[in-house]
Amino acid sequence: MISEQLTEIYQLLIERFGGQDWWPGQSRIEIIVGAILTQNTNWTNVEKAIANLKSADLLDAEKLHHLDSEKMAALIRPAGYYNIKTKRLKNFLIWLFEKYDGQLSSLENLSTACLREELLAINGIGKETADSILLYAFEREVFVVDTYTARIAIRHGLINSEADYEQLSELFQSNLQQDAKLFNEFHALLVQVGKNFCKPKPNCSDCPLNDLPHNLNVEQF
DNA sequence: GACCAGGCACATC
């Protein structure tokens, strides 16, 4: 039932937008840095911050770990919340170096559940950030839920408006084929819909999901 | 100038 609806949504989106080829970052560390910097922030601002780190040749776990916090804050300034994000990046790096000798490849050996638990224990890494890292940096079969995902699922009546993160994640994860590549594309496509149409004040004209049932009489968020 | 953006932690009730 739900799985058919999800399949229909996926088909509509892939036809309209094509493959998204996410995450928009080449290396693991770039994906992780991006995942933290994009918290409640427009991606174009994150790109500026990442470009600054690249220009300074600092997009490297070891270099970032040893980088002075004030310098890091200055470089990531365009991404907003730069002081808190500096702490969050440092928290991740401290964990990585103290527990895994700075080796991201060491994390490959952990089970998905174990790695998720460890990431969530880091101050500044919440569910979405942890799941983005799991899916996009480590290709684990985890469905990422963000504001757009919630908004689209609720407005189209796939789930009740009170649903929390775990329920939303479960909605997709248990009704789709367990395939990291599919989860990757699907989430990226939902972000496209969110950015272009499913905003707090929805702009439904020309939305590829127009033909689906929907209920916009829910509180805007 | 208002609104929005690929959250999260913490304080307070």
Add this chain to the structure above:
DNA sequence: GATGTGCATGGT
């Protein structure tokens, strides 16, 4: 346990 608030830049 639910609700409110701070964090901040930059595009539309």
